[in-house]
Amino acid sequence: MRYRRGDIVERALGILDQHGLPDLSMRRIATELGLQPSALYHHFASKQELLAAVADELLDRGARAERDQEEWDTSVITLSHELRDAMLAYRDGAELVATVQAFGLGGRTPVTRLTAAVESAGFDAAFARAAAMTVLHFVFGHVSDEQTHRQANSAGAIDADPLVRADTASFDLGLSLILEGIRQRQPDSAKID
Amino acid sequence: MRYRRGDIVERALGILDQHGLPDLSMRRIATELGLQPSALYHHFASKQELLAAVADELLDRGARAERDQEEWDTSVITLSHELRDAMLAYRDGAELVATVQAFGLGGRTPVTRLTAAVESAGFDAAFARAAAMTVLHFVFGHVSDEQTHRQANSAGAIDADPLVRADTASFDLGLSLILEGIRQRQPDSAKID
DNA sequence: ACCTGAACACCGTTCAAGT
DNA sequence: ACCTGAACACCGTTCAAGT
Secondary structure, three states, X not given: OOOOHHHHHHHHHHHHHHHOHHHOOHHHHHHHHOOXXXXXXXXXXXXXXXXXXXXXXXXXXXXXXXXXXXXXXXXHHHHHHHHHHHHHOOOOHHHHHHHHHHHOOOOOHHHHHHHHHHHOOOOOHHHHHHHHHHHHHHHHHHHHHHHHHHHHHOOOOOOHHHHHHHHHHXXXXXXXXXXXXXXXXXXXXXXXX | OOOOHHHHHHHHHHHHHHHOHHHOOHHHHHHHHOOOHHHHHHOOOOHHHHHHHHHHHHHHHHOOOOOOOOOHHHHHHHHHHHHHHHHHOOOOHXXXXXXXXXXXXXXOHHHHHHHHHHHOOOOOHHHHHHHHHHHHHHHHHHHHHHHHHHHHHOOOOOOHHHHHHXXXXXXXXXXXXXXXXXXXXXXXXXXXX
């Protein structure tokens, strides 16, 4: 069989969701595709590069179309929830994204969109980027914790639904703290708009 | 030779700092101590447990003594900088702490101390914990980014000092956003104290 | 209590060679 | 362009046995 990058990423996402990040090895991906491990190196220079492509695809699948005419803070909230939902949609999704981030790889789409939302409130580019990174660090960290603790509790017979609701509440609370901090610095001229 | 847990953690910290997290293998630790790899399993049930002990030791070394009689926000700022400095003091320190966190392991000392600081401002325990986690996620994420980009730039002949200063400024900015968000929710009764 | 020796079941990556 | 086959240099973990 002959594959393209997209086919390999697709299969990797399947392994991730069904068996988790520890089982997402080059050899496992190759075997499931009926390939020799070395064949993957025709498509990706390294495992890190492959994982970055998988993480980007995972995040892309959670991204909705641009909705303009929104308040900047509504945009930030929406984008943050899209990121959270995208990572929660796949087993170990947050850990994968964190790993790719630690490599210094991964697409810049999330930070770009968050930065644009903050800039639309009238902030300069440097502040907007720092504020966007603060939101992003919170989102990645919170969702990572959520998935870690959900995995720990999935052994028992605990109903997951109340946990998800509690996680969502603390997610919204943490996010609102950062948003309020940003609002406090908003230039007066922009508040009128 | 006969070793105790502390000796093994000590040697692991040395390998981490000199060779980085990817080289921190059970076999490498054992070899450097003149042991068989299997000997380590007398002291630690798994590599994850060993890494958790290493991360806790790393964070402990950056912790100063309790200083009472401080404003709550000064305490949060000081604790955050101590955590940052502790992770920056060792190569791949932030990535190690993040890995241990993703296992659901690692000591609760940082979150406990941050929560106590926020509670001292008059907040209830649930809010204080959520606020402390928001700070913690920001600190871990920011320092992780710092170390990732510093490693990327250390190949070139760039002077690191201006970068460190810029990182510190954006760290302080992000932290101040969260603190301002917390202040906005402060109960009126507590503001007088 | 602490360690050895040997084994099991894996890894990521390279590279010449095939079609 | 895409893949095979074989090899290299590693992993974490288990377990009987030693002292």
